[in-house]
Amino acid sequence: MKRPITIAGAGPSGLTAAINLALAGYSVEVYEVNRTAGERFNNCFQILENYTEKEELLTSLNRMNIKVNFFCQPANEINFYDSKLTRCSLKSRVEPYGYFIKRGSDNDTLDQGLVEQASDLGVKIIYTTKLNQEKADIDAEGARSIAGISKEIVFDTNINNTFRVILDNNITPGGFSYLFAINKKGTIGSAVLRKFSQINSFTAKAVDRFQEIEKFEMKSPKEFVSYIDFFISKSAKNNNRLITGEAAGFQDYLFGIGIRLSIQSGYLAAKSIIENIDYDNLWKSQFTEKMKMSIVNRFLYEIGGNIGYTRFNKSAQNSDFKEFGYKLYQPNLFKKFIFPFIKIIWKDYSKCTHGDNCLWCRRKLEK
Numbered sequence: 001m002k003r004p005i006t007i008a009g010a011g012p013s014g015l016t017a018a019i020n021l022a023l024a025g026y027s028v029e030v031y032e033v034n035r036t037a038g039e040r041f042n043n044c045f046q047i048l049e050n051y052t053e054k055e056e057l058l059t060s061l062n063r064m065n066i067k068v069n070f071f072c073q074p075a076n077e078i079n080f081y082d083s084k085l086t087r088c089s090l091k092s093r094v095e096p097y098g099y100f101i102k103r104g105s106d107n108d109t110l111d112q113g114l115v116e117q118a119s120d121l122g123v124k125i126i127y128t129t130k131l132n133q134e135k136a137d138i139d140a141e142g143a144r145s146i147a148g149i150s151k152e153i154v155f156d157t158n159i160n161n162t163f164r165v166i167l168d169n170n171i172t173p174g175g176f177s178y179l180f181a182i183n184k185k186g187t188i189g190s191a192v193l194r195k196f197s198q199i200n201s202f203t204a205k206a207v208d209r210f211q212e213i214e215k216f217e218m219k220s221p222k223e224f225v226s227y228i229d230f231f232i233s234k235s236a237k238n239n240n241r242l243i244t245g246e247a248a249g250f251q252d253y254l255f256g257i258g259i260r261l262s263i264q265s266g267y268l269a270a271k272s273i274i275e276n277i278d279y280d281n282l283w284k285s286q287f288t289e290k291m292k293m294s295i296v297n298r299f300l301y302e303i304g305g306n307i308g309y310t311r312f313n314k315s316a317q318n319s320d321f322k323e324f325g326y327k328l329y330q331p332n333l334f335k336k337f338i339f340p341f342i343k344i345i346w347k348d349y350s351k352c353t354h355g356d357n358c359l360w361c362r363r364k365l366e367k
């Protein structure tokens with residue numbers, strides 16, 4: 001008789017764990033504090049990246065028993081702009097660098113797609129109920145403390161198939177802003193790792209800059225502010241509880257593109273229970289190096305300022321964008337050499353909120 005499993009959080013990591021455990025014959029209950037999965041995202045567009053690993057994303061999802069029953073549009077082109085609004089057209093020619101997906105309560109979102117797959121397998125999802133994480137076998141609560149903050153506006157628009165990113169410290173210091181428009185729906189976002197209190201004015205500036213590139217309508221706007229967490233922990237276990245997704249700090253520190261890591265961690269947590277394998281060994285062998293490289297990437301990204309962003313855009317334009325992204329996350333001698341120094345420069349134990357479990361923190365820049 002397999003023990004019943006309780007999961008806190010119906011995000012991508014919790015639902016992926018639920019799907020895999022249900023497939024293996026476990027009886028699974030998922031608690032979600034909100035009325036539905038992904039509620040806070042307002043059906044925005046996000047990107048499921050396809051560049052940090054050799055394995056193609058769709059193959060990877062299939063291997064992790066996730067069906068693509070949600071909106072999932074290959075992303076092959078995107079325009080990156082610098083502070084002077086100089087455009088660089090980035091293209092991936094062989095395989096997409098990612099897939100545009102939607103997040104929220106609409107039927108075609110990633111969240112509702114995962115809910116449907118889990119429910120079809122008999123997973124019980126209990127909404128509007130907060131589960132005390134100590135009662136969970138899997139803690140998939142999402143970000144608990146703030147490493148970065150993002151504001152998004154979701155709207156109806158008259159432009160179509162527009163994918164733009166602006167890297168400009170005058171708008172989003174150390175961060176970036178983006179405009180994705182598909183099928184007359186648009187998402188504008190701005191993301192920063194510091195100066196959190198100014199997020200509204202950063203987003204307003206980002207809207208102005210995107211309008212400067214090309215005028216477009218923004219009808220029925222819905223706004224929300226949300227945050228991401230990032231840290232490298234000694235262990236993603238607490239007693240027998242397995243911690244997945246952003247609750248365990250599994251994120252990309254360069255651009256906050258963490259869904260793939262969340263899905264992978266949910267899969268690994270399920271695998272650890274089903275096959276009785278140590279969860280920490282599983283995630284460490286797959287994530288640690290990649291997360292360390294994302295710290296080095298962020299350091300190099302920030303150090304060059306606006307001049308560095310212009311260079312970043314040009315080198316991305318001169319390469320295949322998926323290959324460019326892949327190389328960014330591969331450890332090389334230089335990146336391995338500078339990593340310990342970056343840790344020393346950035347680490348500030350006094351303000352870390354992740355406790356003794358944290359092998360990484362950069363709290364001193366958070367204001």
Ligand SMILES: Cc1cc2nc3c(=O)[nH]c(=O)nc-3n(C[C@H](O)[C@H](O)[C@H](O)COP(=O)(O)OP(=O)(O)OC[C@H]3O[C@@H](n4cnc5c(N)ncnc54)[C@H](O)[C@@H]3O)c2cc1C
Nearest residue numbers: 009011012013032033046047131142226245246257258259
């Ligand atoms: C504005 C924004 C844009 C983003 N864009 C991208 C992108 O383009 N690409 C990308 O890869 N990543 C992106 N991310 C990051 C991505 O959303 C996260 O990495 C991912 O959702 C984390 O998944 P998760 O399962 O760990 O947690 P979450 O998705 O945060 O899910 C956790 C769930 O648990 C629920 N919950 C919390 N506590 C409890 C409790 N005690 N009991 C019951 N329920 C609970 C929450 O309500 C939530 O639904 C973005 C993040 C933000 C904020």
